[in-house]
Amino acid sequence: MSTDRRRWLKGAGASLAGLWLAACDQLNRNSAVHGALAEAETLTRRAQRLVVPREALAKEFTEADISPDFRANGTTRPGDADYRAHLASGFADWRLELGGLVERPLSLSLAELRALPARTQITRHDCVEGWSSIGKWTGARLGPLLERAGLKPEARFIAFHCADSLGGAANGKYYESIDLIDAFHPQTILAYDMNDQVLPVAHGAPVRLRVERQLGYKHAKYVMRIEAVADFAHLGRGKGGYWEDRGDYAWYAGI
Structure with a gap:
């Protein structure tokens, strides 16, 4: 593999990682995402309460x-x-x-x-x-x-x-x-x-x-x-x- 190709792949990987982290950061800041996760947690708790005796x-x-x-x-x-x-x-x-x-x-x-x-x-x-x-x-x-x-x-x-x-x-x-x-x-x-x-x-x-x-x-x-x-x-x-x-x-x- 040529040096230029290695540099391109390395740069592309870094760019993709940056995009992924940015996307994750946006999700973490998104109130709708937090709301959905909270609802999922509530459903999990209620489901466990239903199937497991108190x-x-x-x-x-x-x-x-x-x-x-x-x-x-x-x-x-x-x-x-x-x-x-x-x-x-x-x-x-x-x-x-x-x-x-x-x-x-x-x-x-x-x-x-x-x-x-x-x-x-x-x-x-x-x-x-x-x-x-x-x-x-x-x-x-x-x-x-x-x-x-x-x-x-x-x-x-x-x-x-x-x-x-x-x-x-x-x-x-x-x-x-x-x-x-x-x-x-x-x-x-x-x-x-x-x-x-x-x-x-x-x-x-x-x-x-x-x-x-x-x-x-x-x-x-x-x-x-x-x-x-x-x-x-x-x-x-x-x-x-x-x-x-x-x-x-x-x-x-x-x-």
């Missing part, structure tokens, strides 16, 4: 199945001053706040959270990046905690506000949200132990969400505050989660 359990495993090296993804040690102070004190003054659209707002110490109805489960964590690990989790069931707070009739979703800052809009704090079906699911817990040990910092100490029928990015770590909401309008960019706000992942990540 309380169907994610598969649980045995002690022998626990992964010897459970990868810690995302933030592994928040740098925020408030979190560092809590960590230094062993979370002695940490409190989990539960508010929003509830009749009786709650503020619980870690000891009080540990005294609530709990559940232990060995489940598989499936990451959107393509890897999986199996771990043993113990934590307070979210459903009874919400019942204790008393959800108001207009509450439709539960949002989890976290300690880790990843940057960006809305002060960059990580947050996630789930609907009431997942919130009251028996396997949805606020985990404070992992593999029979106190939850490690890298995995979200002092408390992380485990919502076993969804992908890993929904399992918010370093949970500081829980909020019952009617919609996502006042949260971040209004999409219901840190990554969802940025268009990287869908809000519903059911598996």
Whole structure:
């Protein structure tokens, strides 16, 4: 092949790549495309709700199945001053706040959270990046905690506000949200132990969400505050989660 032909092919390839990226960028900016994707996500969620019973359990495993090296993804040690102070004190003054659209707002110490109805489960964590690990989790069931707070009739979703800052809009704090079906699911817990040990910092100490029928990015770590909401309008960019706000992942990540 001649040098001129190689240069022409290289230039043509670069041009095509540029056109493809430009087209993708235009699609990302197109509100109609975003609307269509949102409708598709809603249909997927509704279809799964129709074929899978509300309380169907994610598969649980045995002690022998626990992964010897459970990868810690995302933030592994928040740098925020408030979190560092809590960590230094062993979370002695940490409190989990539960508010929003509830009749009786709650503020619980870690000891009080540990005294609530709990559940232990060995489940598989499936990451959107393509890897999986199996771990043993113990934590307070979210459903009874919400019942204790008393959800108001207009509450439709539960949002989890976290300690880790990843940057960006809305002060960059990580947050996630789930609907009431997942919130009251028996396997949805606020985990404070992992593999029979106190939850490690890298995995979200002092408390992380485990919502076993969804992908890993929904399992918010370093949970500081829980909020019952009617919609996502006042949260971040209004999409219901840190990554969802940025268009990287869908809000519903059911598996």
